[in-house]
Amino acid sequence: MSIIVFILSLIFALLFIYLGVYSLYLFVFSVSGKLVKQKTPPAATSFSKFVIYICAYKEDAIILSSAAQALTIDYPKDKFHVCVIADSMQPETIEQLKTMPLQVVEVVFESSTKSKALHAAIAATHEDFDAAVVFDIDNVAAPDYLHQINNYLHNGNRVIQGHRVAKNTETPVAILDAISEEINNHIFRKAQQVFKLSAAIIGSGMVLEYKLFKETMAQIDAVGGFDKEMGLVLTRQKIHVAYADKAFVYDEKVSNPEVFKKQRRRWLSAQFNLFKTYGLTGFTELFARGNFDYFNEIYQTAILPRILMLGLMPFMLLVSLITPGIGPSWQMWLIATALCYVGILVAVPGHFFNSKLLGAMLKIPLIFFAMLALLFKLKGANKKFIHTPHNPGTN
Numbered sequence: 001m002s003i004i005v006f007i008l009s010l011i012f013a014l015l016f017i018y019l020g021v022y023s024l025y026l027f028v029f030s031v032s033g034k035l036v037k038q039k040t041p042p043a044a045t046s047f048s049k050f051v052i053y054i055c056a057y058k059e060d061a062i063i064l065s066s067a068a069q070a071l072t073i074d075y076p077k078d079k080f081h082v083c084v085i086a087d088s089m090q091p092e093t094i095e096q097l098k099t100m101p102l103q104v105v106e107v108v109f110e111s112s113t114k115s116k117a118l119h120a121a122i123a124a125t126h127e128d129f130d131a132a133v134v135f136d137i138d139n140v141a142a143p144d145y146l147h148q149i150n151n152y153l154h155n156g157n158r159v160i161q162g163h164r165v166a167k168n169t170e171t172p173v174a175i176l177d178a179i180s181e182e183i184n185n186h187i188f189r190k191a192q193q194v195f196k197l198s199a200a201i202i203g204s205g206m207v208l209e210y211k212l213f214k215e216t217m218a219q220i221d222a223v224g225g226f227d228k229e230m231g232l233v234l235t236r237q238k239i240h241v242a243y244a245d246k247a248f249v250y251d252e253k254v255s256n257p258e259v260f261k262k263q264r265r266r267w268l269s270a271q272f273n274l275f276k277t278y279g280l281t282g283f284t285e286l287f288a289r290g291n292f293d294y295f296n297e298i299y300q301t302a303i304l305p306r307i308l309m310l311g312l313m314p315f316m317l318l319v320s321l322i323t324p325g326i327g328p329s330w331q332m333w334l335i336a337t338a339l340c341y342v343g344i345l346v347a348v349p350g351h352f353f354n355s356k357l358l359g360a361m362l363k364i365p366l367i368f369f370a371m372l373a374l375l376f377k378l379k380g381a382n383k384k385f386i387h388t389p390h391n392p393g394t395n
Contacts, residue, residue: 005326008327009327011327013327016332016333019309019312019336020328020332023313023336023343024339025343026187026340026343026347027339027340027342027343028343029187029192030186030342030347031343032194033190038194040245040246041154044150044151044153044154047075047079048079048130048150048153048154049079049129049130049131051131051210052080052083053135054070054084054137055117055118056084056086056089058087058089059137060092062137063097064093064097066135067082067102070082070135073141073145074143075146081127081129083105083121084097084105085118086104086105087109089106094106105120105124113221113226114203115220116221118134119221128210131213132207132208132213133146133206134204134205134207135204136204139164139250139251140167140249141205142247142249145248149162152242153207157242158208158239159201159206159209160207160208160242161199162205162207163247163248163249164181164204164205164248165249166182166252166253167252167253168253171256172356172359173253173260173363173367174253175356175360176363177260179348179352183306183348184200185243186347189243190243192296196240197296199242201228201231201234201241216230216234220233225267225269228274232278232297235291238294264371272301275298275301275302279298279301279302282294282295282299283295306344308368308371310364311365311368313337313340313341316333316337317334317337
């Protein structure tokens with residue numbers, strides 16, 4: 001065997017291990033999440049007291065509606081308090097917010113981040129609360145959201161991630177973003193519970209016991225990806241993150257391809273930066289403390305976006321067909337590709353299989369190449385906050 005063939009075989013073998021394990025991971029969790037039903041907690045007999053933090057960076061056209069809708073949540077009014085963190089808002093917007101029965105925390109940072117906004121809100125919170133809820137500016141909670149979360153708190157859960165769903169699917173990009181969200185919900189949240197693992201925290205629609213929230217946020221000062229870092233901080237302490245499948249939070253999906261690319265660049269940069277920083281600690285926690293939950297969280301920071309898997313798996317299958325004898329056989333790549341595709345398809349909710357889906361799927365090749373290009377443009381993306389603009393018409 002020549003040195004070139006040996007090197008190529010080694011590279012293909014390593015690629016197969018990385019992509020093949022990920023494909024198997026997607027398949028096992030996706031199918032298990034469909035086959036194994038999860039028990040929901042019983043109805044609570046008392047009411048926890050919540051503070052709802054709404055992080056609002058600019059977006060003056062949206063915050064008034066979002067804040068007003070948060071106040072209408074169907075829960076005892078004396079048991080929840082809305083706090084809007086108004087970052088770089090116009091004076092007239094601040095004045096209108098102050099006419100509502102809520103708290104306004106005005107902040108202006110030289111470089112804004114969600115973690116900075118939440119630190120300011122915590123410092124301005126003086127009442128005793130049982131739990132903290134975090135919403136983004138465009139989030140709208142279902143009327144029974146707090147009731148659903150309350151049931152989980154009274155069932156012994158200290159951290160709960162709600163079920164974030166799309167409230168807009170008017171463009172192909174928004175449809176794909178909505179599908180991606182639901183695949184994440186199924187594989188990385190709902191199905192994780194089957195194996196007693198923590199659900200991945202999203203960053204909005206999440207709830208923590210208030211004292212735990214303060215302690216956890218004190219350890220976080222991320223520019224981007226504060227939610228992923230929070231998941232690592234919690235699971236390293238062996239604190240389980242539950243997933244409330246029926247606690248719906250409606251979230252605006254990205255409709256514009258350019259905004260989509262900026263958002264994903266920020267997410268990818270934060271994800272890989274966390275892996276670079278904490279990656280080796282996953283093995284320490286696994287072998288020294290038996291903390292598989294934390295190791296699982298670390299693994300999730302090392303995986304590629306699924307849109308890239310949809311393109312890379314058939315590409316590697318084709319390469320294996322035209323280069324027999326180099327690396328794993330084409331049959332092995334075929335099995336891995338099938339596992340990947342089945343895992344992803346099983347996780348897509350049935351209501352997305354409609355006439356709009358075909359138009360959205362036609363955008364996948366363009367998004368694949370855009371995401372592939374982003375892998376080479378991550379430098380500096382996690383140094384400065386990248387704002388994702390929202391459409392005021394979706395509230």
